[in-house]
Amino acid sequence: MSIKENLKHIKQQIGDRACLVAVSKTKPNEDILEAYEVGQRIFGENKVQELTSKYESLPKDIEWHMIGHLQTNKVKYIAPFVALIHGVDSEKLLKTIDKEGSKNNRKIPCLLQVHIAEEESKFGFSKEELLEMVNEGVLDNLSNVVIKGLMGMATYTDDEAQIRKEFASLSDLFQQLKNGVFAKNDDFTEISMGMSGDFLLAIEEGSTMVRVGSSIFGVRNYQK
Ligand SMILES: *Cc1c(COP(=O)(O)O)cnc(C)c1O
Numbered sequence: 159m160s161i162k163e164n165l166k167h168i169k170q171q172i173g174d175r176a177c178l179v180a181v182s183k184t185k186p187n188e189d190i191l192e193a194y195e196v197g198q199r200i201f202g203e204n205k206v207q208e209l210t211s212k213y214e215s216l217p218k219d220i221e222w223h224m225i226g227h228l229q230t231n232k233v234k235y236i237a238p239f240v241a242l243i244h245g246v247d248s249e250k251l252l253k254t255i256d257k258e259g260s261k262n263n264r265k266i267p268c269l270l271q272v273h274i275a276e277e278e279s280k281f282g283f284s285k286e287e288l289l290e291m292v293n294e295g296v297l298d299n300l301s302n303v304v305i306k307g308l309m310g311m312a313t314y315t316d317d318e319a320q321i322r323k324e325f326a327s328l329s330d331l332f333q334q335l336k337n338g339v340f341a342k343n344d345d346f347t348e349i350s351m352g353m354s355g356d357f358l359l360a361i362e363e364g365s366t367m368v369r370v371g372s373s374i375f376g377v378r379n380y381q382k
Pocket of ligand 1: 183225
């Protein structure tokens with residue numbers, strides 16, 4: 159199937175239950191334009207250099223999401239234009255994003271990444287670390303960052319119950335924060351979870367934003 163057909167099929171499955179981030183990492187501009195032509199405007203990339211060069215060469219009404227691990231020394235390259243940073247996983251990174259936001263005279267939308275998978279390798283705050291940081295009031299002093307919600311990745315497994323449990327734990331944490339420290343914060347609305355293999359499960363467990371790559375653009379030649 160073509161990119162356009164894949165996209166249409168996925169959008170039908172999602173309906174209006176969640177926002178679709180089309181993950182275009184490693185894919186050429188012509189593939190992105192094919193999705194763009196049928197109305198897709200939100201694209202996700204996981205490498206700063208690739209994100210920046212695609213931003214420069216593609217239509218300016220695209221919303222670019224940084225979904226990968228972000229190093230503090232690279233924040234400056236995406237700070238002027240990035241629409242949402244999904245993988246914020248340290249206080250140091252938050253403070254850097256705040257500083258670069260200030261230099262660019264904008265508030266940069268961010269999601270706090272939480273480690274929900276059993277696997278060791280995935281990035282993210284533990285729940286305890288996140289709650290500690292939030293309760294210490296660290297976020298109160300960041301005037302050029304907008305915390306839009308949470309992001310997480312499930313374990314890479316066929317075990318549906320396991321994946322569901324991990325997604326549910328992110329939703330629980332989101333609700334806990336929403337009822338607590340973020341109660342008066344209208345910006346705190348998003349739970350970014352779900353990829354090609356598990357986005358429907360993720361939506362059932364409360365995802366508001368799914369990040370789908372290979373089901374739209376086909377398998378990637380090199381996995382990064
Ligand atoms: C690559 C990537 C995705 C998309 O993965 P697919 O399985 O191709 O849909 C989603 N989220 C993150 C963080 C990624 O790096």
